Amino acid sequence: MLETRDLTKSFGAMQVTRGVSLRLERGERRVILGPNGAGKTTLFNLLAGELAPDSGAVLLAGEDITALPVARRARRGLSRSYQKNTLFDGLSVEENLGLAAAVHCGQGMRLWGDSLARPEVREIVAEVAEMVQLVPHLHARVSEVSYGVRRQLEVGVALATRPSVLLMDEPTSGVGPEMARGFHRLLADLPRSLTLLIIEHDMDLAFDVADTITVLNYGEVVFDGLPEAARGSRLLQEIYMGDWSDA
Numbered sequence: 001m002l003e004t005r006d007l008t009k010s011f012g013a014m015q016v017t018r019g020v021s022l023r024l025e026r027g028e029r030r031v032i033l034g035p036n037g038a039g040k041t042t043l044f045n046l047l048a049g050e051l052a053p054d055s056g057a058v059l060l061a062g063e064d065i066t067a068l069p070v071a072r073r074a075r076r077g078l079s080r081s082y083q084k085n086t087l088f089d090g091l092s093v094e095e096n097l098g099l100a101a102a103v104h105c106g107q108g109m110r111l112w113g114d115s116l117a118r119p120e121v122r123e124i125v126a127e128v129a130e131m132v133q134l135v136p137h138l139h140a141r142v143s144e145v146s147y148g149v150r151r152q153l154e155v156g157v158a159l160a161t162r163p164s165v166l167l168m169d170e171p172t173s174g175v176g177p178e179m180a181r182g183f184h185r186l187l188a189d190l191p192r193s194l195t196l197l198i199i200e201h202d203m204d205l206a207f208d209v210a211d212t213i214t215v216l217n218y219g220e221v222v223f224d225g226l227p228e229a230a231r232g233s234r235l236l237q238e239i240y241m242g243d244w245s246d247a
């Protein structure tokens with residue numbers, strides 16, 4: 001469903017992405033682990049189209065999308081859930097979801113008030129609200145909801161564009177461990193038709209949701225495989241010493 005071939009990216013003399021080749025099947029939940037500075041966010045930027053690679057290719061459903069800008073990748077079903085500045089604080093949870101759904105349904109921002117009433121938009125809002133457990137919060141203003149609900153809404157806004165592949169950069173960052181677990185259960189319950197690629201800093205949390213794990217270190221894939229194998233890997237234990245000993 002999503003593939004990279006030998007992606008490389010440097011900033012000046014520093015090579016931050018080194019020959020990264022990944023292949024995600026449809027419906028796969030892959031977690032990307034790696035220490036600070038390993039190149040996880042850079043890889044996401046290359047996948048989403050915010051950065052162009054120096055060499056290599058990104059393929060979505062078999063088609064080369066390396067040259068496509070962010071919006072065109074999104075229209076093809078590759079979406080990213082952002083941590084910051086993507087929500088309209090003065091609007092309700094429902095309106096935020098509705099706006100994303102309306103844009104997806106081809107409604108201009110200009111008429112968005114009317115767009116929200118359209119049946120296809122209402123249907124998406126209801127479906128997504130259910131998926132990310134936002135039904136009790138639909139009428140709350142975003143500025144008034146808890147941090148955890150905001151994080152759920154960020155994922156909801158991305159889902160309202162009906163992606164086939166969703167990239168999430170540390171969706172649980174800043175929430176406590178218990179809430180993070182709940183959040184991962186929510187992710188695990190998302191429809192299996194959706195392919196998920198998640199950056200997660202915490203190794204234990206990664207095991208909650210991952211079908212497969214990729215570990216980056218100094219921009220390079222140093223592990224790619226099943227979570228059970230990751231648990232037994234000495235290399236990972238060394239890289240993740242801090243997180244393992246904290247666990």
Ligand SMILES: Nc1ncnc2c1ncn2[C@@H]1O[C@H](COP(=O)(O)OP(=O)(O)OP(=O)(O)O)[C@@H](O)[C@H]1O
Nearest residue numbers: 011012016034035036037038039040041042043201
């Ligand atoms: N635009 C940029 N210009 C120069 N250097 C950059 C740029 N973006 C990232 N870097 C550097 O590239 C390296 C990888 O950064 P990246 O953010 O991809 O790592 P990461 O694995 O996501 O780290 P973290 O877990 O801390 O977010 C870091 O050394 C970072 O300082």
